[in-house]
């Protein structure tokens with residue numbers, strides 16, 4: 001090999017060494033932790049986090065279950081378990097219907113959307129829906145009690 005070849009070899013060796021050092025310096029922060037073992041979270045801490053998360057998911061404030069928006073009245077947990085499997089609870093909370101209306105929606109989902117037979121739970125679910133998501137009419141004030149009114153004459 002001639003002198004020129006030797007020079008070319010030396011120069012390129014130095015060149016690659018410099019490029020290598022440069023790249024190493026560039027990515028070195030990213031290499032932090034590559035040679036450490038897997039990170040372990042102490043069991044107590046991960047259990048505590050899971051408990052906090054579970055508590056968050058069950059949180060009820062002012063009678064509303066925060067995660068789903070369902071009214072936290074009797075039967076709500078059955079409704080959460082059954083009626084949020086396929087879609088958001090919003091579909092429930094944004095609807096209002098009579099007991100029959102809710103029954104029809106359930107039948108429609110059973111016939112067309114693959115909703116299963118609700119068995120014993122159907123009654124509890126319908127009770128909850130009819131009580132908490134009833135049409136506006138049923139929340140109108142009661143009719144006046146004509147007997148109880150004290151009539152008086154307007155003085156003109």
Ligand code: HEC
Nearest residue numbers: 082083084085086087091092095105109113114115116125
């Ligand atoms: C097996 C899946 C599944 C389950 C479980 C399910 N649904 Fe549905 N439901 C659907 C599908 C699919 C739709 C149509 C969604 C859409 O139009 O985007 C729907 C739509 C609805 C609607 C809207 C109906 C309308 O006329 O707009 C309501 C209200 C509803 N579901 C209530 C419930 C209630 C209450 C339960 C619990 C008893 C329930 N769903 C459980 C699949 C399901």
